[in-house]
Amino acid sequence: MHVSVVLFTSDLRLHDHPPLHAALDSADAVVPLFVRDRAVAAAGFDAPNRSAFLADCLADLDASLRERGGRLVVRSGDLVEEVCRAVTEADADEVHMSAAHSAFAARREERLRRALEADGRRLFVHDTVTVAVPPGELTPSTSDHFAVFTPYFRHWAGARLRPVVAAPRRVPVPEQVKGDPLPGRAEVAGVSPALPPGGESAARRRVAAYWRRGLDAYDTTRDDLAGDTTSRLSAHLHFGTLSPVELVHRARRRGGPGAEALVRQLAWRDFHRQVLAARPAAARLDYRTKRDRWRSERTAGADILAWREGRTGYPVIDAAMRQLSQEGWMHNRARLLTASFLTKTLYVDWRIGAAHFLHWLVDGDVPNNQLNWQWMAGVGTDTRPNRVLNPVTQAKRYDPDGVYVRRWVPELRDVDAPAVHEPWKLPGPARAALHYPERVVELAEGLDRFRRARTGTEREPRG
Known part of the structure; x- marks a missing residue:
């Protein structure tokens, strides 16, 4: 019997899955394999929200395969070693997988290709899947x-x-290849309370x-x-x-x-x-450097903590950061605002914000996250690198009635628009009764600091 292995990575579906389609066309049976790669955990990419969502995805994929007479084989360890072990157990001739486009994935793919070819097996990589x-x-x-x-x-x-490929009607899987128990969402600690369900x-x-x-x-x-x-x-x-x-x-x-x-x-x-x-180095280095001397955890620790916790005193910023921790997701307009505020108004290193987003975002991946952060920091592909988004003006434009702010900032639930966007303008006793934090910086002060820093007249202190 001719057997192929289909390695699932960032393609956890049956509809429009060219590697699975090709494997079923060329073999009598397939091994649908997912490897919980320990290198991913070591690199810090298995943040709680993504791990929980992944567990949902794997459970759903397994259920869909079982409806078609198959099952998902899950292994844990080094990806190359586990794929080769599954190939040996199934006596498979070839492995099919989707192309990935990060430097990490490219190195892993090349290791897998060499290992399979050394054993007389073939690796087929299918593009335009992810x-x-x-x-x-x-x-x-x-x-x-x-x-x-x-x-x-x-x-x-x-x-x-390319044309869309239909989901298969049957997926026969050889019995001799066994896997680990499927992971469950309940096993993951630190998950956002309102994280949505995953799966196809x-x-x-x-x-x-x-x-x-x-x-x-x-x-x-x-x-x-x-x-x-x-x-x-x-x-x-x-x-x-x-x-x-x-x-x-x-x-x-x-x-x-x-x-x-x-x-x-x-x-x-x-x-x-x-x-x-x-430009793989852009995952950690400026794509187009402005030679910024960003404020860091050492020099702006209190401001950074207030930003992370949604206590900046700017309601739309605080609403967005609280949405992130509660849902593991943030509205795209809010992502722009919070990134502009951290990098331009607070003049904090974009990598600090990018790391915080990667910890919480269920959709967090390196290309979108890092390059969007650089875009807002003015060191990426933006053709207007010094633009600054005013959080008050933007809030009035995109949340005119203050509904979004009051949804996520309960301290302001009884404040009407437009005061909900500028609570510091309320009379002293009314403002104190809100128990809402004071602003970490005046917008004009932050803008002036950013402009002076970009022109080279202000530098982060040494020592």
Whole structure:
């Protein structure tokens, strides 16, 4: 009997899964394998919210495979060693997997290829599974990657996407290959209380509901903080419980400004991946340095703690940071505001904010997280690196009635707009009765510090 192994990574679904489709076409049986790679834990990528969401995804994938006569084999340890062990136990000839685009994944893939080839087996890597257009497929004439989104999007929009692959009806799995017990969400400590469920079934329900109620207005409502009308598909795209290729095809068939806006957001994911694939060091270093001497934990520890805990005295910032800890997710407009506030108003190193987001965000991945933080810090691909988002002005524009703020900042639940966005303007006794923190900095003071720092007239003190 001819057997293939399908290695699941960030593609935890059965719909539109080219590696699984290819393996079933070429073999009599397959081993659907997921390895809980200890290197991922060692690198700190197994944050509680993502670990809990992953447990949901694996349970759902296993249930879907069992409906088709199969099961998911889960192993823990070194990925290369565990894949090779499963290959030996199944007497498999080949392994199929999705391409990944980080430096870490590329090194791991190469190790796996060498190990399999040394044993006379083959590795097949399938692209456009975790992205719509792979890094390196679109390049300008003068560089190895696009550094600005708009020209990239023009090329991306004209790229030919592969067709969507149907979910298999049956997945026969050989009996001799055994796995570990599936992990459970309940085993994970430190999970956000309102973390949503993971898994392909939940993802497809979310898409169906959004297509009915939110997509057509996405272009006009996606910045509405109180309305919470974004798709909330980012975690499912991160774990691969949804196919970006399928979403682009479906949105284009739907048509209209809302669908076009969603497609543009999907293109941003691919844009960041092609930037990081070309410049892997940008995961930790400025893409375009301004030679900032950022304030650090040592010099701005109290301000950083207030930002993390949602106690800055700026209601929309505090609401967003509290949403993050409660849900493991944050509205995209709020991500921009909190990042601008930390890096521009407080002049704190963007890496401190990026690390905090990676700890809490269920959709947190390195390309989107690091490069979005650099964009807001003015050291990334933004063509206006010194822009500063005013949290009060932005709050009045995107949460005019203060609904979002009052949802997450209960101290202000009885304060009406516009005072809810500027509680420091309330009379002294009324302000004191709120038990809401004072502002960590005046906006004008923060803006002046940032501008002087960027022009080189202010530097972080030494010693």
